[in-house]
Amino acid sequence: MVRNVADRAFLPTKSLLEEVGDMMILTGKTIMSALRPPYPYGGEFVNQFLFALKLCWFPLLVSTVAFGYGAPGLQAANFLVLFGAIDRLGGFFVLASIREFAPFVTAIVLAGVAGTAITADLGARKIREELDALQVLGIDPIKNLVVPRFLALMLVTGLFNVYALLFGVFAGVLATLVNQAPLGGFWANFFGQASLTDLWGSTLKTTLFGAIIAIVCCYKGMTASGGAEGVGRAVNQAVVIAFLGIFAFNYVFTQTLLATNPELANLR
Amino acid sequence: MSTTATSQEDEYRWHTGLKRAHGSKDAVEFFDVHKAFGRNKILRGLNMGIPEGKISMILGPSGTGKSVCIKHMVGLLYPDQGDVLVHGESVPNMEDDQLFKMRQKFGVLFQDGALFGSMNVFDNVCFPLRQHTEKSEEEIGEIVNRRLAEVGLQNAHDKMPNELSGGMRKRAGFARALVLDPDIVLFDEPDSGLDPVRTALLGELIQEIHEDMMNEAQKRGTPAPAFTLITHDIMTARRVAEHISVLWKGRIVESGPAAELFQSDNQFVRQFLAGESQGPLGME
Ligand SMILES: Nc1ncnc2c1ncn2[C@@H]1O[C@H](COP(=O)(O)OP(=O)(O)OP(=O)(O)O)[C@@H](O)[C@H]1O
Ligand SMILES: [Mg+2]
Numbered sequence: 224m225v226r227n228v229a230d231r232a233f234l235p236t237k238s239l240l241e242e243v244g245d246m247m248i249l250t251g252k253t254i255m256s257a258l259r260p261p262y263p264y265g266g267e268f269v270n271q272f273l274f275a276l277k278l279c280w281f282p283l284l285v286s287t288v289a290f291g292y293g294a295p296g297l298q299a300a301n302f303l304v305l306f307g308a309i310d311r312l313g314g315f316f317v318l319a320s321i322r323e324f325a326p327f328v329t330a331i332v333l334a335g336v337a338g339t340a341i342t343a344d345l346g347a348r349k350i351r352e353e354l355d356a357l358q359v360l361g362i363d364p365i366k367n368l369v370v371p372r373f374l375a376l377m378l379v380t381g382l383f384n385v386y387a388l389l390f391g392v393f394a395g396v397l398a399t400l401v402n403q404a405p406l407g408g409f410w411a412n413f414f415g416q417a418s419l420t421d422l423w424g425s426t427l428k429t430t431l432f433g434a435i436i437a438i439v440c441c442y443k444g445m446t447a448s449g450g451a452e453g454v455g456r457a458v459n460q461a462v463v464i465a466f467l468g469i470f471a472f473n474y475v476f477t478q479t480l481l482a483t484n485p486e487l488a489n490l491r
Numbered sequence: 492m493s494t495t496a497t498s499q500e501d502e503y504r505w506h507t508g509l510k511r512a513h514g515s516k517d518a519v520e521f522f523d524v525h526k527a528f529g530r531n532k533i534l535r536g537l538n539m540g541i542p543e544g545k546i547s548m549i550l551g552p553s554g555t556g557k558s559v560c561i562k563h564m565v566g567l568l569y570p571d572q573g574d575v576l577v578h579g580e581s582v583p584n585m586e587d588d589q590l591f592k593m594r595q596k597f598g599v600l601f602q603d604g605a606l607f608g609s610m611n612v613f614d615n616v617c618f619p620l621r622q623h624t625e626k627s628e629e630e631i632g633e634i635v636n637r638r639l640a641e642v643g644l645q646n647a648h649d650k651m652p653n654e655l656s657g658g659m660r661k662r663a664g665f666a667r668a669l670v671l672d673p674d675i676v677l678f679d680e681p682d683s684g685l686d687p688v689r690t691a692l693l694g695e696l697i698q699e700i701h702e703d704m705m706n707e708a709q710k711r712g713t714p715a716p717a718f719t720l721i722t723h724d725i726m727t728a729r730r731v732a733e734h735i736s737v738l739w740k741g742r743i744v745e746s747g748p749a750a751e752l753f754q755s756d757n758q759f760v761r762q763f764l765a766g767e768s769q770g771p772l773g774m775e
Contacts (some may be wrong), residue, residue, distance in 0.1 A: 347608070351603055351608065352601040352602070352603060352605035353607055353608065355562070355601060355605060356599070356606075357607075358565075358567060359565050359567070361595060361622060363591075404719045491572070
């Protein structure tokens, strides 16, 4: 009886851990398969890249401006105005937008828009036994389906991060202007705080977010089962797991980056 | 303990596992194969042979694991226990490269057709040829046109799979399974979703193709082609089967030449092959 209850409470966790293990294995296989010749995935890579670009550019534009203006912009400006230090918003946007919010918003939009599309697509193919048919016809689904998605999503999230940075900082400019402050102080403070490490750290982090999204979404799609309903379930789980993965990884990354680059913790 | 023992015996009362001699080599063999999905035990000590050079059928109630069997043969699923041999080589023990090579011996029609949704019918059927042969587009076109005409899809070349009816998808999958002239052909319910006349014609087509491929194989000296059909249509079984394996509850009830099985005095086999409601098999 007790055993039963315990089983019911912990089995989902256990299977989640198993799945995480499987995803690690999939990551390893994907990297191996990407490196080892032949390289038949070029066309699919370009397709997936353009597909993600087309789907995401507009949602991302809206999200970054709205979020940047709404959350760090207005709130921090309100706070800083109290001290008559609205020019400090520039430095704050380096911390907020470049280091955290731009990567987050990018990852969330990419997972929600492109990641779900990947899971739904692969899930439908799995249910229709297309993946089985491919394997029987001698096509390796990892090399031909997972690798191009993995690479395309990494590249696209990395690039989109720069795009999100620009619009995020634009939102900071907007918040400064709304508070009728001159922009000179904002920019001076912004470039006083910003360093190259911030930029590459942010971009590297987002690229790795892209890798997490791709692996989780491909894994969930390729292991979907139970008809159309199963595909829906897979999409749902893919988003949840991708977000958890991103948040957890972000903690580790930020901690490591701050520890290895102590100057980043200095606020100027 | 004793009660479970007797109920087990009961459950397998009709499973004599009798393998009647069919007089040729086995292309695919199952040895004591067990397979479970979670707690759901599907194959429970399956011993089965698929003879070379014959049209054989796997018959059995819905949900007994016939499609699971097929996936074991091509290495898409691995047994928890036991072994599966294809032309004498153990599938579960193969390296990836070997496995890919072994799969080229097979032509498989999956239960739902498994056409590639992003390609039209013509490209779907071309796919194996483009993948595995050096043939020119012209030669490929010729072969594919012939195969599509055989299954009556000559006017559906540029339709996408989601524009086809279930029966048409089946027939396109059927054509795709045969373009490489495989040594072992696996058809999972080729006749489901077809009207009675087309079912009868499909039966004849299978016999014709099998005969052609037997002659070809003899000329080339390759193993005689083994055709395996899964079907629920007893009429098809009567008309085209040369060898029958009856599968139930993860084991073979009886297997052997079709004519002998239709004369079997095993009650389950008789009930199933006659399609009667009275007998050992109920709805459960
Ligand atoms: N990948 C899988 N994961 C979990 N269960 C599975 C899987 N594949 C098959 N099963 C289960 O195995 C059992 C047998 O399935 P299978 O498709 O082989 O039946 P079948 O004999 O082909 O039936 P039908 O004649 O209706 O096609 C079913 O109960 C099914 O739920
Ligand atoms: Mg089936």
